[in-house]
Amino acid sequence: MxxxxxxxxxxxxxxxxxxxxxxxxxxxxQPIYLSGYAARKKPSEGVLQKIWAxxxxxxxxxxxxxxxxxxxxxxxxxxxxxxxGAEVEKRYRLRRSQLVLNSSHTHSGPVVHGNLxxxxxxxxxxxxxxxxxxxxxxxxxxxxxxxxxxxxxPARLDIGxxxxxxxxxxxxxxxxGVKLGLNPAGxxxxxxxxxxxxxxxxxxxxxxxGYACHNTTLGADLFNxxxxxxxxxxxxxxxAHPNSTAMFLMLTGADANPNPRGTVALAEQHxxxxxxxxxxxxxxxxxALSGPLRSAFQMTELAFVPHTRETxxxxxxxxxxxxxxxxxxxxxxxxxxxxxxxxxxxxxxxxLGKSLTLVALGGEVVVDYALRIQKEYPGEHLIVAxxxxxxxxxxxxxRVLKEGGYEANESMIYYGQPGPFAEDVEDRLMKSxxxxxxxxxxxx
Numbered sequence: 001m002x003x004x005x006x007x008x009x010x011x012x013x014x015x016x017x018x019x020x021x022x023x024x025x026x027x028x029x030q031p032i033y034l035s036g037y038a039a040r041k042k043p044s045e046g047v048l049q050k051i052w053a054x055x056x057x058x059x060x061x062x063x064x065x066x067x068x069x070x071x072x073x074x075x076x077x078x079x080x081x082x083x084x085g086a087e088v089e090k091r092y093r094l095r096r097s098q099l100v101l102n103s104s105h106t107h108s109g110p111v112v113h114g115n116l117x118x119x120x121x122x123x124x125x126x127x128x129x130x131x132x133x134x135x136x137x138x139x140x141x142x143x144x145x146x147x148x149x150x151x152x153x154p155a156r157l158d159i160g161x162x163x164x165x166x167x168x169x170x171x172x173x174x175x176x177g178v179k180l181g182l183n184p185a186g187x188x189x190x191x192x193x194x195x196x197x198x199x200x201x202x203x204x205x206x207x208x209x210g211y212a213c214h215n216t217t218l219g220a221d222l223f224n225x226x227x228x229x230x231x232x233x234x235x236x237x238x239x240a241h242p243n244s245t246a247m248f249l250m251l252t253g254a255d256a257n258p259n260p261r262g263t264v265a266l267a268e269q270h271x272x273x274x275x276x277x278x279x280x281x282x283x284x285x286x287x288a289l290s291g292p293l294r295s296a297f298q299m300t301e302l303a304f305v306p307h308t309r310e311t312x313x314x315x316x317x318x319x320x321x322x323x324x325x326x327x328x329x330x331x332x333x334x335x336x337x338x339x340x341x342x343x344x345x346x347x348x349x350x351x352l353g354k355s356l357t358l359v360a361l362g363g364e365v366v367v368d369y370a371l372r373i374q375k376e377y378p379g380e381h382l383i384v385a386x387x388x389x390x391x392x393x394x395x396x397x398x399r400v401l402k403e404g405g406y407e408a409n410e411s412m413i414y415y416g417q418p419g420p421f422a423e424d425v426e427d428r429l430m431k432s433x434x435x436x437x438x439x440x441x442x443x444x
């Protein structure tokens with residue numbers, strides 16, 4: 001009788017979740033500017049590696065759902081994310097809090113309209129190629145959510161953690177200030193969280209894994225579409241595990257770079273090392289995840305340092321073309337009597353039972369935020385992702401803001417933001433994190 005009871009009881013425990021995967025090829029079909037490096041002066045010249053949008057749908061025993069979408073892209077601007085969110089709600093009745101849109105931040109993927117578009121001098125035809133790609137992309141992202149929901153089937157979810165090997169802090173302190181370089185003593189997060197998705201009989205269906213490192217092994221001299229180290233990692237994992245889906249989640253890697261970097265061979269090397277670490281984690285002891293599933297999404301405002309029209313009238317005369325572009329954008333806002341004083345900022349939380357929380361933050365988030373959130377919310381597995389739901393600019397911590405450098409100041413020029421942020425940026429963001437955590441039941 002005891003054995004019979006166990007046979008009936010085990011499926012009830014194992015069927016806490018249903019899970020499904022979807023994937024769609026988002027590789028451009030025509031030459032298009034690749035994003036991330038202002039030094040590029042011409043469109044792409046072919047495809048080194050296909051790029052993808054992938055989705056993992058999760059449903060708990062009560063029917064609560066969440067879908068995590070990963071993309072081999074520089075970032076999704078808010079208008080695209082909002083369009084996808086509205087379409088997903090219309091088609092699948094999925095609330096905005098239930099949809100995570102994360103980008104790998106590859107610098108070898110196409111420009112997405114509304115994200116870093118002002119970084120390049122484009123002809124009308126080149127602008128049209130970007131607009132057409134972005135319009136098609138929004139539909140594709142809604143489609144991939146539907147594919148994952150259509151694939152829902154009973155599943156087991158487990159989590160483990162590995163350690164990365166190639167991220168290094170890039171904020172090098174010099175006599176003339178903080179420069180982009182190598183800072184072995186600087187903070188970095190080498191954690192590699194891995195979520196295994198398997199069928200109830202134990203067969204691997206896929207893995208969602210993350211790393212906090214800029215996806216910039218390859219430089220501006222390459223004009224072939226590819227996913228950089230994150231793309232190679234996913235490809236290597238799927239080669240080693242046929243019929244599985246590998247999904248890369250970009251974490252808070254805004255102030256970390258791959259080391260070494262500069263060649264396709266190094267991008268493949270880093271990708272292979274990450275895939276091997278994911279495999280090692282899956283071969284070790286994992287912790288089973290359980291329901292219920294809860295989600296919350298909140299917008300907050302991050303304020304910029306006060307500025308005047310004269311600030312940008314002066315900047316418009318600067319010989320630097322990029323500063324001229326930023327000044328024109330800011331002056332146009334003044335002309336509309338709506339100068340840019342702040343930016344809307346998304347914070348999202350997905351929690352599974354009392355074992356795992358995913359915090360998804362917008363923008364290029366520096367590692368300080370993940371380290372602080374992990375310290376303030378111990379006891380359960382925690383994944384802190386950046387580059388989620390909107391990539392509007394860098395998001396410095398107060399420390400980084402005071403130190404200055406690219407992440408705090410210069411990057412704002414390319415993003416077309418007035419910048420820098422006011423010194424309450426970290427407090428505002430963390431208050432929003434606290435609110436979201438409270439709503440999903442995660443206590444300090």
